[in-house]
Amino acid sequence: MFDPREKIAVLIDGANLYSASRSLGFDIDYRRLLSDFRQKGYLVRAIYYTALAEDQEYSSLRPLIDWLDYNGYRVVTKPIKEFTDSQGRRKVKGNMDIELAVDAMEMADHIDHFVLFSGDGDFRSLVEALQRKGKKVTVASTLRTNPPMIADDLRRQADHFLELSSLAETVGRDPATRQQRQVRPADDEEDEYEYEEL
Numbered sequence: 001m002f003d004p005r006e007k008i009a010v011l012i013d014g015a016n017l018y019s020a021s022r023s024l025g026f027d028i029d030y031r032r033l034l035s036d037f038r039q040k041g042y043l044v045r046a047i048y049y050t051a052l053a054e055d056q057e058y059s060s061l062r063p064l065i066d067w068l069d070y071n072g073y074r075v076v077t078k079p080i081k082e083f084t085d086s087q088g089r090r091k092v093k094g095n096m097d098i099e100l101a102v103d104a105m106e107m108a109d110h111i112d113h114f115v116l117f118s119g120d121g122d123f124r125s126l127v128e129a130l131q132r133k134g135k136k137v138t139v140a141s142t143l144r145t146n147p148p149m150i151a152d153d154l155r156r157q158a159d160h161f162l163e164l165s166s167l168a169e170t171v172g173r174d175p176a177t178r179q180q181r182q183v184r185p186a187d188d189e190e191d192e193y194e195y196e197e198l
Helices: 014-024 030-040 062-070 097-110 121-132 152-157 164-171
Strands: 007-013 042-052 074-079 081-084 090-093 113-117 136-141 160-163
Touching: 007 014, 007 030, 007 097, 014 042, 014 136, 014 164, 030 042, 030 062, 030 164, 042 062, 042 097, 062 074, 074 097, 097 121, 113 121, 121 136, 121 152, 136 152, 136 164, 160 164
Parallel strands: 007 042, 007 113, 042 074, 113 136, 136 160
Antiparallel strands: 081 090
């Protein structure tokens, strides 16, 4: 799947990866994930995308964001938008698809192989556009949850599919090192923002 001569970019849809790994029963060790992909080829960029609640004094996501920012990841954030739906329910929205897609297209001339950590079917068009530029695209998500957390058309479009559960041994966090979690419940099924500290 990987050629050691390839220039690799790892693009992480933070909310999507968090939901998938939690559904599989393990937490991602982002230090190990970076190390794993550095061994697979020449890792040019690792970018983590997430939305943040700007109005909160403390966010449980902030320690993770700060750690990633100082440890080899580029972090792209934007504020969560809050709204009330037609039934009067409070909802939050923080989709990062456009930011991720724009970054991928801007990097395309310098990258051989993109690794997208997301199962969001909205990325199928991005994968197709990168392939038209002669780039390989691997999508990392899971089929082992019920329902599967990867859209079928995204999996079919990708050059390679990386089952997230197969990475648990290499990039999963050792439960013995887990610190106390502080989790904020999700308000929206489409964009979940339940995160934990490192």
